[in-house]
Amino acid sequence: GNSETSSSGKSSQAESSTSKSAEKSSSEASASSAEDVKVILGATGLQEDQFTQVMINGYKDAAAELGIEILTSNSQHSSETETSQINNMLEAGAKGIIIECVNPDSSAAIAETAAEKGAAVFACAITLNSDAVFASGVNDCYDLGESTGIYAKEYFEEHFSKDETINVALVTYDGQDMTGSDARITGFLDQLSDYDINIVARQEGEVADKAYNVTTDILTKNSDIDVFFCASENGVVGCVNAIEAAGNPNNTVVFGVDCSEQLVDMMKSDANILQGTTAQDPYTLGTYAVKTTYDYVVNGVEPEEKDFHADCILLTRSDLDKVDQWLADWNEHAK
Amino acid sequence: MSKHILEAKGVKKVFPGTVALQDVSVSFDEGKVHAVLGKNGSGKSTLMKIFSGVYRATEGEIFLDGKKLNLSSAESAIKERIVTVYQELSVIRDLTVAENLMIGKLPLKRKGRIDWAKVNQKAREILEYLRIDLDIKAYVRDLTVGQQQLVEIAKAMLANPQVLILDEPTSALSDKECENLFRVIEDLKKKDIIILFISHRLQEVFKIADQVTVLRDGHLVGTEKVENLDSAGLIQMMFGNVVHNAKERSWVQDEIVLEANGITNFKLHDISLKLKKGEILGIAGMLGAGRTELLRAIYGLDQIDKGELILYGKRMHKWNPSMMRRMKCGFTSENRKEEGLCQQLSIGDNLVLANLQEISPGNKVSSELEKQFIERQIQDLEIKVADYHLPVSLLSGGNQQKVVVGNWLNTKPNILLMDEPSRGVDVNAKQQIFQVMWKAASEGVSIIMVSSELEELLEVCDRILIMRNGFLVDEKTVSELNVTSIYSLSMGGAE
Amino acid sequence: MNTAKTRKFKITDWLLEIILLVMIILFSLTANNFLTVGNLFNILRNISFKGIIACFMTMVIISGEIDLSVGSTVAFAGVITAYVNKMLLGAGMGEIPAIVIGIIAAVALSGCVGVLMALVITRLRVPSFIVTMAGMQLLRGAALLIANGFPIQGYPDWFKFLGSGYVGPIPFPAIIFIGFLVITWYILKQTPFGRSIYAVGSNPEAAALSGLNVNRIKSMVFMLTSAAAGLAGVMVSAQLNSGSPNVGTSYEMDTIASVIIGGASLAGGAGTIRGTLVGCVFTGVLMNSMTLLGVNDYWQYVVRGALIVFAVFLNTMVRERLKEKGY
Amino acid sequence: MNTAKTRKFKITDWLLEIILLVMIILFSLTANNFLTVGNLFNILRNISFKGIIACFMTMVIISGEIDLSVGSTVAFAGVITAYVNKMLLGAGMGEIPAIVIGIIAAVALSGCVGVLMALVITRLRVPSFIVTMAGMQLLRGAALLIANGFPIQGYPDWFKFLGSGYVGPIPFPAIIFIGFLVITWYILKQTPFGRSIYAVGSNPEAAALSGLNVNRIKSMVFMLTSAAAGLAGVMVSAQLNSGSPNVGTSYEMDTIASVIIGGASLAGGAGTIRGTLVGCVFTGVLMNSMTLLGVNDYWQYVVRGALIVFAVFLNTMVRERLKEKGY
Numbered sequence A: 001g002n003s004e005t006s007s008s009g010k011s012s013q014a015e016s017s018t019s020k021s022a023e024k025s026s027s028e029a030s031a032s033s034a035e036d037v038k039v040i041l042g043a044t045g046l047q048e049d050q051f052t053q054v055m056i057n058g059y060k061d062a063a064a065e066l067g068i069e070i071l072t073s074n075s076q077h078s079s080e081t082e083t084s085q086i087n088n089m090l091e092a093g094a095k096g097i098i099i100e101c102v103n104p105d106s107s108a109a110i111a112e113t114a115a116e117k118g119a120a121v122f123a124c125a126i127t128l129n130s131d132a133v134f135a136s137g138v139n140d141c142y143d144l145g146e147s148t149g150i151y152a153k154e155y156f157e158e159h160f161s162k163d164e165t166i167n168v169a170l171v172t173y174d175g176q177d178m179t180g181s182d183a184r185i186t187g188f189l190d191q192l193s194d195y196d197i198n199i200v201a202r203q204e205g206e207v208a209d210k211a212y213n214v215t216t217d218i219l220t221k222n223s224d225i226d227v228f229f230c231a232s233e234n235g236v237v238g239c240v241n242a243i244e245a246a247g248n249p250n251n252t253v254v255f256g257v258d259c260s261e262q263l264v265d266m267m268k269s270d271a272n273i274l275q276g277t278t279a280q281d282p283y284t285l286g287t288y289a290v291k292t293t294y295d296y297v298v299n300g301v302e303p304e305e306k307d308f309h310a311d312c313i314l315l316t317r318s319d320l321d322k323v324d325q326w327l328a329d330w331n332e333h334a335k
Numbered sequence B: 001m002s003k004h005i006l007e008a009k010g011v012k013k014v015f016p017g018t019v020a021l022q023d024v025s026v027s028f029d030e031g032k033v034h035a036v037l038g039k040n041g042s043g044k045s046t047l048m049k050i051f052s053g054v055y056r057a058t059e060g061e062i063f064l065d066g067k068k069l070n071l072s073s074a075e076s077a078i079k080e081r082i083v084t085v086y087q088e089l090s091v092i093r094d095l096t097v098a099e100n101l102m103i104g105k106l107p108l109k110r111k112g113r114i115d116w117a118k119v120n121q122k123a124r125e126i127l128e129y130l131r132i133d134l135d136i137k138a139y140v141r142d143l144t145v146g147q148q149q150l151v152e153i154a155k156a157m158l159a160n161p162q163v164l165i166l167d168e169p170t171s172a173l174s175d176k177e178c179e180n181l182f183r184v185i186e187d188l189k190k191k192d193i194i195i196l197f198i199s200h201r202l203q204e205v206f207k208i209a210d211q212v213t214v215l216r217d218g219h220l221v222g223t224e225k226v227e228n229l230d231s232a233g234l235i236q237m238m239f240g241n242v243v244h245n246a247k248e249r250s251w252v253q254d255e256i257v258l259e260a261n262g263i264t265n266f267k268l269h270d271i272s273l274k275l276k277k278g279e280i281l282g283i284a285g286m287l288g289a290g291r292t293e294l295l296r297a298i299y300g301l302d303q304i305d306k307g308e309l310i311l312y313g314k315r316m317h318k319w320n321p322s323m324m325r326r327m328k329c330g331f332t333s334e335n336r337k338e339e340g341l342c343q344q345l346s347i348g349d350n351l352v353l354a355n356l357q358e359i360s361p362g363n364k365v366s367s368e369l370e371k372q373f374i375e376r377q378i379q380d381l382e383i384k385v386a387d388y389h390l391p392v393s394l395l396s397g398g399n400q401q402k403v404v405v406g407n408w409l410n411t412k413p414n415i416l417l418m419d420e421p422s423r424g425v426d427v428n429a430k431q432q433i434f435q436v437m438w439k440a441a442s443e444g445v446s447i448i449m450v451s452s453e454l455e456e457l458l459e460v461c462d463r464i465l466i467m468r469n470g471f472l473v474d475e476k477t478v479s480e481l482n483v484t485s486i487y488s489l490s491m492g493g494a495e
Numbered sequence C, D: 001m002n003t004a005k006t007r008k009f010k011i012t013d014w015l016l017e018i019i020l021l022v023m024i025i026l027f028s029l030t031a032n033n034f035l036t037v038g039n040l041f042n043i044l045r046n047i048s049f050k051g052i053i054a055c056f057m058t059m060v061i062i063s064g065e066i067d068l069s070v071g072s073t074v075a076f077a078g079v080i081t082a083y084v085n086k087m088l089l090g091a092g093m094g095e096i097p098a099i100v101i102g103i104i105a106a107v108a109l110s111g112c113v114g115v116l117m118a119l120v121i122t123r124l125r126v127p128s129f130i131v132t133m134a135g136m137q138l139l140r141g142a143a144l145l146i147a148n149g150f151p152i153q154g155y156p157d158w159f160k161f162l163g164s165g166y167v168g169p170i171p172f173p174a175i176i177f178i179g180f181l182v183i184t185w186y187i188l189k190q191t192p193f194g195r196s197i198y199a200v201g202s203n204p205e206a207a208a209l210s211g212l213n214v215n216r217i218k219s220m221v222f223m224l225t226s227a228a229a230g231l232a233g234v235m236v237s238a239q240l241n242s243g244s245p246n247v248g249t250s251y252e253m254d255t256i257a258s259v260i261i262g263g264a265s266l267a268g269g270a271g272t273i274r275g276t277l278v279g280c281v282f283t284g285v286l287m288n289s290m291t292l293l294g295v296n297d298y299w300q301y302v303v304r305g306a307l308i309v310f311a312v313f314l315n316t317m318v319r320e321r322l323k324e325k326g327y
């Protein structure tokens, strides 16, 4: 039951916010009237992973519903590619730009450029530190880490005592995006301040195959690691597989961020390695972003919530029903 | 004013595994042409490269006008006006003729800008002076080997040399160009320049040199005035004793193994020829007559627009080198550096390059067989090697040429197309190669041989074709010809 | 080479340009807004940063070497500029001197790194592939360490101009790019240094025997390239209004690809600035029109890959065919 | 080449191995747990996938070409295996035949792509850098399209063995790697095909004149390399228990680096499997010990870059010096 309230609750929230603002229809920032000109929005995503893919599906479904055109592209974690692509979209006549930004600070400049050229800028999934953004809808990285951290604390209460030293290893994506990676880790660790945490390793594993190798190396270095925290889905895939392949003599457990079908399988697996992770809801974010931007651009409706925070969906071994529900939603949106 | 003089005192040069020069003390003075002679691998090029700053002597010193030279690079030698034409072509293929002539000293206008007008004018002047007919804006990669050699010679002349070193400048030239070169050398002699000249063509030595210096196995044998020598005496100095076997007979049989009809392409015009079993067919012609192109077309290296090729009575369709190789037909290139050898690979590898199948029964290379093949050629051709596992690039020029020939002799071919097979090879080794060719012919192998040395053609061949400007102009048996008649035929004059 | 002007127009000399033109016409017909002045300048702006580097990469490749470090140099230089600027501002220096010193420091340091790499390549005779790959790692590491992984901020507002300003309708980076095109074209065609680069790449031994100082020439080329990458890095950081250690990834591959599409050969000795310009425009147009056409990301990979091969194929193969026929 | 055995031990022949040994000893002294059987096998496992590819990349580089597509091939093959497996399972086929057909399809398709690229390179004469870079894009695009961006699931549990199983103490991928080392060593040293690869890379004209079919030899090399990358892709996907379109990034650079550290030259004609093995172990040891020493990620970049140059420098420079002295 919990899952339904969380995921559908949020989408209804998004819907209600758009419908309400449509009713208001005050037009202060309106750039064009809807009917005669075809509305184009542009959206950049970060990479070809599932998260972005589902979010793009959200964009597209919402755009189809509204009868507008949406251009999408992929910045591959590169600020300059992002800049070029947004410039291209602006030239293509995009009236709104939805950015899943490469970096909250260094993407601000292009957001401002877009705003100067008269496009409405919406920050999607990742906060963008700029006044040019008229609204945002994000899953805050700190919140994501925090959500998993809260569950980890519950787990610790059951399995560890407060005076024992707990060895924790971190698999990050620092090199790709320090800001996000670090926020997730801080969010996670902040919840565990009551415990004697010993960070034995912090290594990059931004792709699954690298995360696998890094994990085996870390396990070699310290055979007595109690907990891995992986800041991204790729990290979890590599890490859990590596631990399982090593036979897991120390009964190491893994906490993660993000979710996918494979992570669901891991949570259900008897190997009992992945304990919990916090999923985001990119589909809701995607539809919310398009609808809000459309309303703002075409109808001049200011969003009700300037900084919409999507719910973090905590998924754990202890509530597999919720996990199943999440997967069902996910698969529906993944097509 | 005293005479300019270039000296070496107690020079020794050691390469890993070889002592190339040992205690060489010699001096060369101005106003003369000093021929430096010796068989392949005797250390001539090494000595020249010490003078031109490429190598540093392991021991000993060199002096110019009594001043000790401390050369660290080619650049520093050029600053001393010691200019060298190297044995192995060192042109820059991606630059034009004019740029090649002046690279390193391109004249400037203001603002560091090249003065192209001056470049072109100077280039034209020097080519005119040398009577070389070349487009100065052509890219060097499009020139023939002989033309590239001419570019190098012209480049050296332009450098205003004090010492001019010519390491086998004539090996790729035909008689006309040689004449021009000699005329220029005579000119330079008058300008108090020290001229060092290396060649394996003894008649040239007698024609142009004033003094000869002979090296043998890295040691200085001696220096002698040319007047005091005859060819036998010179050979005696270089080799000790040489067996000179004349060709005993001809082995031509009636069977026609190769027939080309109406071969036409960008260079060749309607060329037809027949090659009989056991025949050695020579092709004579001036530089750029299209001799190389003819061999390339027959071997399937260049496309042809018209014409047919019949091998052993079978008409060939769209033939290419690997097909020709399977039909037991071989080709030795005149350009050993660019086309003949895999420079990084070992001497041994290069000797079995065309034979990989033969030394690999069951598709596995048999090191036993490989060794046999390699050692047979090293022995037959007397290739001077310390260890055949060393890279072929370390061999002296003449020995590299032997490797090119050996690679093909190893395949036991039925037909061999040989483009300048004796290029850069010493008198003795030349005899060895001829012996091997004759032996092959006596066993029924047919050979087409291109050579710029007319004497050589007369000595080796049974029949000679004469090419001019892409046309086959004449065909004679050896007995009908002598050097002057071939020369005038290829030049287009009357006999 | 120096006399193209005196010779007749030959279709084979302009094949790549013709292919590009056909492509542009096709895109004009299919992609909305493609053929607008705004969009064309936009494409020019998009390719400027990589273009600046590609001009010098052309020299590197003509000289027979390769430089994989340029992308990291871009990040490094941006971080240095921002770091020095922030430090000097913190120490109470004025806005303008702080940033000028920052820029100078960034470009000079990048140039020094280039010289260092060149020394290792020429003196210690380590292949440039390895040295510059190591340089790529080192510089990325240095950028991350200095910035501690986060973008460094603190530029004055007007500094943006360097990266995203306009002079009339023309983007400022495009002006710099065009400037560098002219300069590198001049160097390669009209100066002895430029001609020596061809010589060195075509046949290093022969070049040395002709009295050229091969090591010095290569070092110059690497230094210029690194400095240019540093300058591009400064401009990228101006554009992003911060010195970020994560920028510049894939710059090396993209610039090398443009240079090779332009007809240069990794074996050295061949390549022109005109070709590189066409290569840059080609990739820029491709990227832009894919977005304008709304092509799915995944298909973009496929289409881009296929088109690049196709263009180079046309350029090499058709040129040969035509040449044989005497065009 | 073929007769090292008959000659005496020469220190210059073993320099790279000695450098590696010194490094291993240093790490044993400083990094805990470095010198344990478990860790050594762990290193071997970590380098196996790239190692398999590096064996064939050695051939590519000896032949004077380059292959940038291997990383994408890894992703492509993994996705194909998983996709075919899932499809066949869905159609009611048994576990074993489904996966076997999946593997065969993946490796065969990869090999076909290799042949296609080789055709473009040899027949249409487009440089391999461009062709394989396009191949890299195309294959990545294809993998993403087939998987729609998501990892494909559905492997039976035992299939993991291929990627992370052990035979006794020895990791299964390491066994495959060692197998390929032996095979490629044999090919290069003992077969006419292998010998011709050296000739083709050293001087294609001379090779062609000697009757070798240069195009066919190059095509074979590209086909084998792509197929090997495909096999590595299958194993990576087994290891990760899913066919993911995002894996394999940087495989091309890493394998090329290993090959070049091992003494091969991008100019072609030189390179050995022994050297490549040392190159792979070298990078593997470096990565592993950095983690074991707990070196900060950013410093890792710096240290790795410096050490690689240092090793290659020692290998080239010191070898020359020693040779001059007659060792």
Ligand SMILES: Nc1ncnc2c1ncn2[C@@H]1O[C@H](COP(=O)(O)OP(=O)(O)OP(=O)(O)O)[C@@H](O)[C@H]1O
Residues within 6 Å of the ligand: B015, B016, B018, B019, B020, B038, B039, B040, B041, B042, B043, B044, B045, B046, B047, B087, B384, B394, B395, B396, B397, B398, B399, B424, B426
């Ligand atoms: N770089 C090198 N490394 C090792 N050995 C060398 C090197 N250069 C030359 N040699 C050896 O030194 C000896 C002398 O070679 P050099 O080239 O001086 O002979 P040469 O008299 O010019 O012969 P040729 O008439 O064939 O040109 C030869 O045995 C050759 O193999």
Ligand SMILES: Nc1ncnc2c1ncn2[C@@H]1O[C@H](COP(=O)(O)OP(=O)(O)OP(=O)(O)O)[C@@H](O)[C@H]1O
Residues within 6 Å of the ligand: B142, B143, B144, B145, B146, B147, B172, B174, B266, B267, B285, B286, B287, B288, B289, B290, B291, B292, B293, B294, B334, B452
């Ligand atoms: N690939 C080519 N395309 C166009 N012209 C060419 C090409 N190769 C050679 N030529 C020209 O063909 C002419 C004949 O050269 P060729 O090599 O046949 O002469 P040759 O008689 O063998 O002389 P050499 O003694 O120099 O070998 C030269 O003028 C050369 O510039």
Ligand SMILES: [Mg+2]
Residues within 6 Å of the ligand: B044, B045, B046, B087, B167, B396, B397, B398
């Ligand atoms: Mg010589």
Ligand SMILES: [Mg+2]
Residues within 6 Å of the ligand: B144, B291, B292, B293, B334, B419
């Ligand atoms: Mg010829």
